[in-house]
Amino acid sequence: MPELPEVEYASRVLRDAVVGKTVRDVKVLHRAQRRSLTSRSIARVRGARIVAVDRRGKHQLITLSTGDTIVVHFRMTGDWLVDQARLPIDKFARVVLELAGGGRVSLVDPRALSTITLHRQGEEALPALGPDPTDPTLHVDTFGAALSRRRIAIKQALLDQRVLAGVGNIYAAEALWLAKISPRVPASSLSSTRQARLLEAIRSVLAKAQQDTGRYRDDGEGRFEVYDREGMPCSRCGTLIRRIVQGQRSTYYCPHCQRR
């Protein structure tokens, strides 16, 4: 469940659970995570107090009293589980933070593709990222300039975190549908009018998702207009939604509303 709105929600859950607490111990339960979170890193975390939790794009940043920063990325299937250290561990727990006082936060991730890394103070903790689309100071011109430099399909440009941080496969498709833009047109070909319409659509789709996230857990039909709706009618025109593959990711779109 992790695109910007879901990660924003998860980071709030984490913040409420850990800020002000001391890390008693860290346990890495899967070899995939051990590659990035070494026993040397764990030794630096143990005993530190958690000062803050922030989000940037799909990354969560945990600031420690030592000045170090833990960066967590959920990739496809990561999430937090907050409970007590005395309870049985979740089947899919990959990394566990045990807190002083008996609290526990588990990084649960069936596919174990999540990453968790430790960065020293002053060291760059994040990869190169474009602005968050939710940042109100982001101006259309900045977004447009980033798009105009890319000849790749607009859908793929939206997935490039250096263009915008936090947009993933679902909301890229949803935003393009809302803006009535074909996922296959070159990013650089969008007029400034369409650039503006697209940024607005992205913001709208993310804001709506943010409202829904956490409020109704998951379930659900009817959450998306095009994503995972191949062969179903477009809610605007009735044309059947189509699925194509771009950069090894599924793209869903309405071939009528989203012509080039």
Add this chain to the structure above:
DNA sequence: CGTATCCTGACC
């Protein structure tokens, strides 16, 4: 630029 790779589970 496209392609393979990291993992595991769900589903056909």
Add this chain to the structure above:
DNA sequence: GGTCAGGATACG
């Protein structure tokens, strides 16, 4: 048994 999955990176 094969395919697909809300992500990103390393490679040729």
